[in-house]
Amino acid sequence: xxxxxxxxxxxxxxxxxxxxxxxxxxxxxxxxxxxxxxxxxxxxxxxxxxxxxxxxxxxxxxxxxxxxxxxxxxxxxxxxxxxxxxxxxxxxxxxxxxxxxxxxxxxxxxxxxxxxxxxxxxxxxxxxxxxxxxxxxxxxxxxxxxxxxxxxxxxxxxxxxxxxxxxxxxxxxxxxxxxxxxxxxxxxxxxxxxxxxxxxxxxxxxxxxxxxxxxxxxxxxxxxxxxxxxxxxxxxxxxxxxxxxxxxxxxxxxxxxxxxxxxxxxxxxxxxxxxxxxxxxxxxxxxxxxxxxxxxxxxxxxxxxxxxxxxxxxxxxxxxxxxxxxxxxxxxxxxxxxxxxxxxxxxxxxxxxxxxxxxxxxxxxxxxxxxxxxxxxxxxxxxxxxxxxxxxxxxxxxxxxxxxxxxxxxxxxxxxxxx
Ligand SMILES: [Zn+2]
Numbered sequence: 001x002x003x004x005x006x007x008x009x010x011x012x013x014x015x016x017x018x019x020x021x022x023x024x025x026x027x028x029x030x031x032x033x034x035x036x037x038x039x040x041x042x043x044x045x046x047x048x049x050x051x052x053x054x055x056x057x058x059x060x061x062x063x064x065x066x067x068x069x070x071x072x073x074x075x076x077x078x079x080x081x082x083x084x085x086x087x088x089x090x091x092x093x094x095x096x097x098x099x100x101x102x103x104x105x106x107x108x109x110x111x112x113x114x115x116x117x118x119x120x121x122x123x124x125x126x127x128x129x130x131x132x133x134x135x136x137x138x139x140x141x142x143x144x145x146x147x148x149x150x151x152x153x154x155x156x157x158x159x160x161x162x163x164x165x166x167x168x169x170x171x172x173x174x175x176x177x178x179x180x181x182x183x184x185x186x187x188x189x190x191x192x193x194x195x196x197x198x199x200x201x202x203x204x205x206x207x208x209x210x211x212x213x214x215x216x217x218x219x220x221x222x223x224x225x226x227x228x229x230x231x232x233x234x235x236x237x238x239x240x241x242x243x244x245x246x247x248x249x250x251x252x253x254x255x256x257x258x259x260x261x262x263x264x265x266x267x268x269x270x271x272x273x274x275x276x277x278x279x280x281x282x283x284x285x286x287x288x289x290x291x292x293x294x295x296x297x298x299x300x301x302x303x304x305x306x307x308x309x310x311x312x313x314x315x316x317x318x319x320x321x322x323x324x325x326x327x328x329x330x331x332x333x334x335x336x337x338x339x340x341x342x343x344x345x346x347x348x349x350x351x352x353x354x355x356x357x358x359x360x361x362x363x364x365x366x367x368x369x370x371x372x373x374x375x376x377x378x379x380x381x382x383x384x385x386x387x388x389x390x391x392x393x394x395x396x397x398x399x400x401x402x403x404x405x406x407x408x409x410x411x412x413x414x415x416x417x418x419x
Contacts, residue, residue, distance in 0.1 A: 001074065001075035001076060002035065002036065002037070002038060002039055002071075002075065002076055002077040003037060003038035003039070004038075004039065004077070004208075005038055005039060005040040006039075006040050006041075006042055006210050007170075007195060007208070008170065009040070010106065010170075010210040010211060010212075010213075011213070012040045013040065013053075013096060013097045013099050013102065014040075014094065014095070014096045014097075015038070015039070015040045015094070015095050016092060016093070016094055016095075017036030017037055017038050017039055017092070017093060017095060018036060018037045018090060018091070018092050018093075019034060019035070019036060019087050019088065019089050019090060019091045019092075019093060020035050020036065020037050020089065021034075021035035021076075021089065022034055022035070022086045022087065022088070022089065023035065023078060024086075025083065030083070031067070031068075031080045031081065031082065031083060032080070032081060032083060032086055033078035033079055033080045033081065034055055034064060034078075034079045034081060034086065034087065034093075035076055035077065035078060035079070036055075036077075036079070036093065036095070039069075039077050039079070039095060040095060040097060041053065041066060041069045041077065041079055041095060041097060042069065042102070042105070042209070042210055043069040043070050043071040043077050043078070044068075044069070044070055044071075045071060045208060045209075046130070046207060046208055046209050047109075047112070047129070047130030047131055047132055047209075048105055048108075048109050048132055048209040048210065049105065049132050050068055050069040050070065051066070051069055051097045051098065051101060051102055051105070052065075052066055052067060052068070052069075052097075052098045052101055053066050053095065053096050053097040053098045054066060054095070054096050055079060055081065055093050055094070055095050055096075056093065056094055056096070057087070057091070057093060057094070058092060058093075058094055062085070062087065064079075064081040064082070064086075064087070065081060065082050066079045066080070066081055066095075067080055067081065067082060068080040079095075102210065103240075103241075104240065104241060104242065105132065105209075105210060106210050106211055106212045106217070107212065107217065107218050107219060107239045107240030107241065107242070108132050108137050108238070108239050108240070108242065109132070109209045109210065109211055110168060110197075110199075110211040110212045110215070110217070110218050110239075111137075111158075111162075111218045111221045111237065111239030111240070112127075112130050112132075112137060112139060112237075112239075113197060113199060113203055113205055113207070113211070114158045114161050114162065114199060114202070114203065114215060114218065114221065115139065115154060115155070115158045115221055115223070115235075115237055116130075116139055116184070116203075116205075117158075117184060117199065117202055117203035117205070118154040118155075118157040118158040118161070119139075119141055119146075119150075119154045119235075120184060121157070121202075122150070122153055122154055122157060123143070123146075123150055123154070125141040125142065125143040125146070125232075125233075126141070126142045127139045127140065127141060127142075127185075128140045128141070128142050128231060128232065129231075135238075135242070135246070136224060136236050136237070136238050136242070136246070137236070137237055137238065137239075138234050138235060138236050138237070139234070139235050139237070140229065140231055140232055140233070140234050140235075141232050141233045141234075141235060142231065142232045143232050143233055144232070144233075145228070145233060146226050146233045146235065151223050151226060151235070154223070155221060155222075155223045158221045159220055159221055161199065161202050161215050162215045162216060162218045162219070162220060162221065163216070164215065165214050165215055165216035166199055166200045166201070166202060166214065166215045167200050167213065167214055167215075168197060168198065168199050168200075168211050168212060168213055168214060168215060169197075169198040169200070170195060170196070170197060170198070170211075171195075171196040171198055172193045172194070172195055172196070173193065173194055173196055174192065174193060174194070175190070175191065175194055178194050178196060178206060181196075181204060182204060183196060183204045183205060183206055184203060184204060184205045185205050185206055185207075186206050187206055194206045195207065195208055197209075197211050199215060217240075218239050218240055219239060219240035219241065219243060219244070220239065220240070220243050221237055221238075221239050221243070222237060222238050222239075222243040222246065222247065223235060223236070223237050224236040224237060224238065224246075251265070254268055257272075261275075290324075290325055290328060291328065293325075294325065294328040294329045294331075294332045295332055297329060297332075298329055298332035298333045298336060299336070301314050301316070301333065302314070302333060302336055302338060302340065305340075308409060308412050309412045310339050311339045311340065311341060311361065311412060312338060312339065312340045312341070313340075313341045313343070313405055313408050313409060313412075314333055314340060314341065314342050314343070314344075315342075315343035315344070315401050315402070315404070315405040316343075316344060316345070316401075317344070317345035317346075317347060317397045317398045317401055318344070318345065318346050318347065318348070319347045319348070319394075320347075320348050321346045321347075321348055322346050322348045322349040322352070323346050323349060323350070323352035323354070323388070325346065326344040326345070326346045326352065326354045327354050327388070329342070329344060330342040330344055330354045330355075330356035330386070331356065333356070334356045334357055334358045334359070334361075334385075335358070335359075338358070339358045339361050340357070340358050340361075341355075341356070341357045341358075341361065341363060341408055342354070342355065342356045342357070343355050343368075343401050343404050343405050343408070344356075344401075345391075345397035345398065345400070345401050346397075347394040347397060350390055351376075351378070351390060351391040351392075351393060351394045351396070351397055352388065352389070352390055352391070353369065353372055353373070353376070353378075353380065353388065353389045353390070353391060353397065353400065353401070354386075354387070354388050355368055355369050355372070355382070355386070355387045355388075355404070356385060356386045356387075357384075357385055357386075358385075359385050360385075361385075363384075363408060363411065364384050365382055365383065365384060365385060365386055365387040366381055366382045366383055366384060366387045368387070368404055368407065368408070369381055369382055369387035369388070369389050371404065371407070372389060372400050372401075372403075372404050373389040373390065373391070375396075375399075375400050375403065376389075376390075376391035376392060376396040376397065376400040377391060377392030377393075377396060378390035378391045378392055378396075
């Protein structure tokens, strides 16, 4: 079992240790690992992620980059290093930990204790999970919902505790002692001694992670999004330097949006709402106009089309209209009270074909469309009364429609519409 220097000295970033084992790569684990008799490197556990840094010989001649740290079930801590020459057992080595990464972890982790305690004290919402990600952290709260007001109150209280710069102490006690002390979270595993993290007069929690000495070092806590999850509500937060970075990024994004609207950043939501309302109104007005144009155009086309038998066959390709418009037009043409067949093409957007007939007319648009798309190099189909399809290119539309119109006219002449 590796002696954990960070248990009692969370600030220790440089230390000496003796190599007790070197684990070669095996199976899925492609990297070798160095085991020391003692270490200040923190292994991933309890929601906090591992430290990185260097292990090197005293003269600095040999250097091993520590890329991950993990603990085995027997309490051994593995320092994973890049593959290459490795130290021999018994060698004394110096470990040095990436200070900025560790400080960040200490800020996030202690901040987590404070925000979890705030939710529990104010609303009896117990923290059931903690995750530290590369950008943000989350806690899982055992509750059905967290309102905006509750989140704001918890954040205010947590930040008050930070501004008061309360001391954070470490105590080692027996589980029995811990139970008498009102500890927020006691792990279920049987241990002789528990390590308690004590945020003075605010929170007492059993934890093996690294924490700051005073709450002021957390800097601040920023609560972000909340999500309903199966076990409760997941609350995202960031502390210290991360809060600064993420607030800066938010401000840059808002400023960019505000520049687009030529407004103040605080007016961006109102501006977005206004633009969306305007866009919605413009779309509605455009739809109404399209409807009117289709109606007028259909009336004119029907009045100009000759009657063949008792049917009017109308075929046309529109260079500047899209599928939506020709569908609308086909509908108007075939529901105006006359027997009509509409064979329409649209070249604006993806080249499209729409065939329609007055319901009950004797042709089969689905069959005609299959014929048309096989000639035009597209795909499509439909029912007896309405079919739609595509063409490989716009210049295939006109010849295809001309050929299909010929087919329909000859079917009328032969009286063989249903074959
Ligand atoms: Zn902790």
